[in-house]
Amino acid sequence: MATIELEHIRKEYGTDIAIEDLNLDIEDGEFITLVGPSGCGKSTTIETIAGLTKPTSGTVSIGERDVTKLPPKDRGIAMVFQNIALFPHKDVYDNISFGLQLRKFDEAEIDKRVEKAADTVQLNGMLDRMPSEMSGGQRQRVAIARAIVRQPDAFLMDEPLANLDAELRVHMRTQLQRIHDELDTTIVYVTHDQAQAMTMSDRIAVIDDGDLQQFAPPLECYNEPANLFVAGFIGSPAMNFIEGHLTAQGFESDAGYLDVEFDPSTVDAAVGQDVVLGARPEHVLPSDTATGDVTAQIDTYTDVTEPMGKEIFVYLVTDQGATVDMEDPGASGQLLMSVGPAADVGEDEPLSVVFDKSNLHLFDADSEVALAHGLSEPATVDGSEDTPASADD
């Protein structure tokens, strides 16, 4: 068990900058997830913590010990890899005990620990199998057993579930959480799958382009995204963005179809400044069923509907027959709405919708930093009622 601290980590590959200037403070026993799109530097970050990659500058500390110059074996960490990376020429027992044998533990102790680790991941009776004789899930469990058997200070997991099929992935996700509860060890987890990030972690570090965007608990990232990138990245389907500017009355969209009234003095921006309004699909409501503090009606037409079972995604356009720019659907007036399965919504019908004002987000268009979360009067920061599951009722 240990804290992990990254200070001013910078990593360059030739002229490419993989990590710009990363600072992370991970507390003892925390489950941290690094998320971001491919190539954002999250794998480089975890490799830097592991010692497989040397940072160009900056320091890495594990358990308040500067390990920047130490080789991986002396850092007190264990790692689970995306490609599982079991040694194919060794059986399960030898795979699990590899690290212990290298550290010259005595036979009885190795036996005891391997037994216990195999027990934790439910691999009893398979210790003499070869990795090639096992299924993907079993192999991944061997990899996890290999990591926990050494009782390391911290676990690093680089997309460990990415190569498993969907059903197994969900199963292993719960198992990993159980293992974390049991061992109470610091875990740094890398994934591009936000379902894993949301469900498992104590805190999420959202990384884009080698920069830390937000480092907060999952629901905080969801309800109070620090900037446009986090708002767009966390949450599926993604948030609607509407470009506009601040007026004395509130927000006015550039396309002209939307005004949101609020007191502009409550946000840290000048009247006339370009801003971006963000609304999650579940906070776009059909006006006839909407209650509470909502915006004025917007007349739209339904375009495409996607029934998902527990909800229906409805694509709305502000002008009937308008062509939607695939690259930037928000600019051409496309909105995505998520409604309950009982809603009676057809395609190509007029529909007036409203936004739930308490769950709107306002971002500075230039700096992309969040200006406000919730535009009710007075502007409050309230995230208690909008969990991702409770869409609209």
Next chain:
Amino acid sequence: MSQSTQPETDSTDTDTGGLFTNWVDSAIANPKKVYRAMFATVAIFFLFTTLFPLYWLTMIAFSDGSRVSEGVGLLPTGFDPSSFIEIFQQVPFHLYMFNSLVFATLTTIFVLLIASLAGYAFGRLQFRGKRPMMLAVLVISFFPPAAFFIPLFQLFNQQISFLGITPPELYSTPGGVVIPLSAVFLPLAIFILTTFYGQIPDGLEDAARIEGTTRLGALFRVIVPLSAPGVATAGILTFIAVYNEFFFSFLMTGAAAQDWAPIVDGIISYRSQFQVRYDLMAAASIVAVLPVATLVVIAQEKIVSGLTSGALKE
């Protein structure tokens, strides 16, 4: 050599014209027959060219020594297996063999060790000047080894000094053979191992390093075992080449077994001023083949087991 198979097929052609026509007809209907026939022809040809010399050698070795010099045909002249004992009585042939085996073993160990390190660097690391360095290795391997001989001979005889240091006398020691031959056979081994080591997934090496090995530890505990077929190939090629090597091992050593003379010296010593004992030479050659043949059989099993255990499957 191929002539001896040719007349046979010819004779069947002409003698049984009807049969042949039938065969052609059925071959047109079933083209696989033609492939089988071609395979048989080629296989017989290769078997003949490789096995006939061995038969020839065995035949002479078992012939009556006194009658061999009269001339030999396809069948042995008399039967006299005593030459297999006589080869050890006339000269200490086992010592010559020992010398050659020492050269081959030491060179193989050196080559595999150094080529493993080089193969790791070339196959798994990214560094500036990698391509020029690999090219340099390739270019050096094109040099005729004979070009190195005179300077090395002078150096090993302490006639010249190198960087102001006179090396210990290496002439007539294993060093005088093993050092130049290691250099000569290194490039091939480096290329083989570079290819094999380069194919091992990075994740395995990372996993080994996280688990507690150094880079070198990961090389010898994970990468080398997983590249067993490649290591075996490089090792066998080197071993056989050195064991069979004539030029350096003959010239860098004396003529007597205690001067580290190789097998060739032993075989040559059956030629005295008055007679040439071809039967002893043949017997000695057969005995000399045995260690290599055994090694290949053992190593082949290793190669096959390495390939079939799915070692490289992720």
